[in-house]
Amino acid sequence: MRRLGAHRFFAGDTRRREPAVLFSCPIGRPGGPPAQGGRAPAKNRNFIFHYPFAGTPCFLLNLGKPTKPSAQLKTRDEQTYEWPGGVGAGHSIVAYSAICAHRLTYPTREISFISYRGEKSAGSRFAQVIHCCSEHSQYDPAEGAKVLAGPAPQPLAAILLEHDPTSDGLFAVGTWAGSCFNEFFSKYESASPSITAGMPARSSRPAA
Ligand code: FES
Numbered sequence: 001m002r003r004l005g006a007h008r009f010f011a012g013d014t015r016r017r018e019p020a021v022l023f024s025c026p027i028g029r030p031g032g033p034p035a036q037g038g039r040a041p042a043k044n045r046n047f048i049f050h051y052p053f054a055g056t057p058c059f060l061l062n063l064g065k066p067t068k069p070s071a072q073l074k075t076r077d078e079q080t081y082e083w084p085g086g087v088g089a090g091h092s093i094v095a096y097s098a099i100c101a102h103r104l105t106y107p108t109r110e111i112s113f114i115s116y117r118g119e120k121s122a123g124s125r126f127a128q129v130i131h132c133c134s135e136h137s138q139y140d141p142a143e144g145a146k147v148l149a150g151p152a153p154q155p156l157a158a159i160l161l162e163h164d165p166t167s168d169g170l171f172a173v174g175t176w177a178g179s180c181f182n183e184f185f186s187k188y189e190s191a192s193p194s195i196t197a198g199m200p201a202r203s204s205r206p207a208a
Helices: 180-188
Strands: 020-026 047-050 057-062 071-074 080-083 093-097 114-117 129-132 137-140 146-149 158-164 169-176
Touching: 057 114, 093 169
Parallel strands: none
Antiparallel strands: 020 169, 047 057, 057 093, 071 080, 093 158, 114 129, 129 137, 137 146, 158 169
């Protein structure tokens, strides 16, 4: 399995050109087995997991086709980074923060204004995009979640994945462009105690 370097940074630190390598977290349903690259998630389905914090939702997507091998992207403060492409046997599995980079809309159990959509819709002129219907930002999951349309000032934060071909397991190991997390907690912490229930302090090692 490919191992990333030993750098360990706080996820919100976008001044660094290296990824924020936080900890290795097997991806799976709560209480269930880890997601298996190539078998789960099903193609074009939204699979939600939480990383790097217990209160920060992410999309795990199997796009059903290889992504771009890599993408050169920029954060809202003009820091460049290279997204390393999809993982798994078909290079089709990707993960991104599900927190919109515009005004931090995020999915809940009750309702989701932001999700991956395989088809075009009234508010989206693109198919196979992550679409936030708050103000219609659209992101391309096959190219690092770069912004295709709408007011979002930067791509969604990318979750770095490792795929273990021996076990077919998937692991979240870090983030790119994750500066939204502090802003997210500042905006919602007091309004929604469920976001922080059971989660560790933000400045400490996130929950596995
Ligand atoms: S919050 Fe997503 S487009 Fe505005």
